[in-house]
Amino acid sequence: MDKKIDRMALVERLEAKMGPGADVFEDNTHKSIRVSRVKLLETMRELKDNPLYEMDILMNLSSVDYPENLTVIYHLNSLRYQHHLTVKVEVSKDNPRIPSVSSIWKAAQAQEREVFDLMGIIFDGHPYLRRILLPDDFVGHPLRKDFHCS
Amino acid sequence: MIRTEEMKLNFGPHHPSTHGVYRAVFTLEGEYITHCVNHLGYLHRGIEKLAESKTYNQFIPYNGRLDYVSGMMNEAAYVQAVEELMGISDQIPERAQYIRVIMSELQRIASHLVFYASMALDMAGSTPWFYGFRDRDRILDLFEMAAGNRMMPNYMRIGGVAADLNEEFLPTLRKLLDDMPKCIEEYNGILTGNEIFQARTIGVAPLSGEKALNYGMSGPSARASGIDYDLRRDEPYGIYDRFKFNVPVTQNGDTFDRYLVRLLEIEESVRILEQAYRDLSEGPVMAKVPKVIKPPAGEIFYRIEHSKGHFGFHIVSDGSNKPYRLRIYSPCFVNVAPFEEMAVGLHMQDAIATFASLDIILGEIDR
């Protein structure tokens, strides 16, 4: 179903644009690109504003609790080219902080709140980072694997 | 000194027109809204967490509880996502594919009828409500024939559908399809052309296409703002590439357009149903799938064009029989976000009409 975007070329171009430290690399097993969290904001802005990609829709902002780290996953979509891109950012479990992309896509605002609520990842620069689905006095983040219901 | 005080008004969660348990806090000046804050989560059941302890098949019934007025489509999205993840999406029998399309489109009509009815009711037009629910009930009767259940059908299976259609299903569907054009005329007659309705909706709370994109809106609410994007046509899933239909798009993005797009979509769904009815062939309805569903390790983000927008599943599999992580991408959750911005400056009555026009189902927002 998804129209393929040339991830190889994209990664090369991004690498050149962002300079060292961006740590953009292709992840072929998961059909995605990985970005380091330091350069996340710039990369995302580039992906949105560059007429070559024009990723103007942030579809899904999801997060997974892997045994070694937390991963935030952005599913981007372009209305003009109708191609998809999955961007993954790894966050350490000890200090789960990541820059917020809500200044680029407003769609991120509610979804980042949800990820914060359920997974406990703190989005720096989010205008209103509070629990959204759970009550304010809830303890813990239920989607973490170490959270046990019952 | 004369001054007016602002008033904080708690709109919901137990308010007749919050479509469930949505809550907003309005700051009112007179009856005009100067500030609005969304509060969600009153229906949160932790379905995403629950999914991690259920096998792939066990999770199917939970889909009906997400967007409880379009259960069939949720299930279709889920089973197709799992099939895609397993790589068996090309083995689904023809008849099962057609049945899925028939069910999805029927469900789309039913969901839009609920929208039509509740939108009318939110403007105190209680008579249109009955027109909408009269025909929705006929669709639910069809579901009952096929699945034995009306609202939470639990009909789709990984690899096909649960059971073949029984012999009275198709004649009943035929009758419904024959009646639909007349019914749509009735809907338009009683509400669309009404002067009061138009005065209350045209030009109210316009949302530009740019903003709709930025908020990630999808589905009819976005198409009303001129965003010509329909997954059924642009990225056809299942067998949607075999059908001919138009994607209604309007440009103003006001409450009336959001209403109109959905009514026009009912007509298009009827067209798809006509074609599916014509092409439906005999055959098996279930592919050969293993008893225990164990998708290979990997992940997928699979979307379908749901009645509310793009409804998707992000499933991460670790190779076991339970999903490692299952994230539900809910269109309502995305579509309700701009309401905070749209409501500002509106009269309270308009805010309610606007909220209704976004077509929110809380079961899906809160999950």
Added chain:
Amino acid sequence: MDIFIVWVEIFRHWLTVATGIPILAEIIVKAALTLGVIIFVLLNLIVLVWLERKLSAFFQMRRGPNRLGPAGFFQFPVDIVKMLGKEDIVPANADRPVFLIASICAFLTAIMAWAVIPLGRGLILEDLSIGIFYFIAIGSTGTIAFIMAGFSSNNKYALLGGMRAAAQMISYEIPMVFSLLGVIMITGSLTLSKIVEGQKSIWFIIPQILAFLCYFISSIAETNRGPFDMTEGEQELVGGYFLEYSGIRYALFMVAEYTHLVAVSAIAALVFLGGWNAPFGLTFIPGFIWMMLKIYFMIFLFMWVRWTFPRIRIDHLMHFGWKVLIPVSLINIVLTGIGIFVFRAITG
């Protein structure tokens, strides 16, 4: 229908003879008559509520009540019994005395209008020389009850409902009065029975069609019925000014609304539809029956409108009242004046 009047006369005569004090007899007769009118109005209510339920069911392809009595006719009396059995809840922070009086006020003002409404020739409690004026004056005091209820409930929704009620009823009073003025100009009298007598040859709906439309629309707003039911506003105000009321006090508001509805329908029938005058020379049917038929025709119109239209927005309502209805009713007055002048010039 003279039989009623004959009975009353016999009763009064008998009382005067029995008590020997004419004034006491007069008081007792008046009290009995008043009671009679109230009972008549309340009986009407049973029919009305049943009719509304059945009509709305008809418009909405439903069956409506069908369990109690023939075609569910006894549903409303049973509902009233249920209401009586409910707890009378007064919110903790409500303004208690005002809260308690408000519902009674609403009912009283609605029922007081019936003092001047004739149901047939001579079938009237008090044929005041300022009948219409009295009706309008009493009708507008009903607003106060709504504000009282909205204000004393200590609820934001109720307060908004009360405010809307005040704004709406005051603005729609004016076109209502103006639309009645044309008729008063023609007959030269404020007495309702004289106005009816003036319609022997032609009903005023024909020369005063503009006024009739204005009256019809503004009286919908006056009675707070859909599509002008801003004060209740089920969908946005959750019930409006009587949100906090329960049990019999809530029922009193409902009763007041329906009583008011019958009253404005009766005025419309009297002023525009010829009152108890029979149309097409069908005089063998008594005037009282004609009157009731006309009232119920008006009520049917009100219900038809209510169950067809969605609710209008409050600022549209205000615009419509001030910018359309008032100018139209003023134009009607001017036209009526010219008409009367021309008519006099022709007939001499």
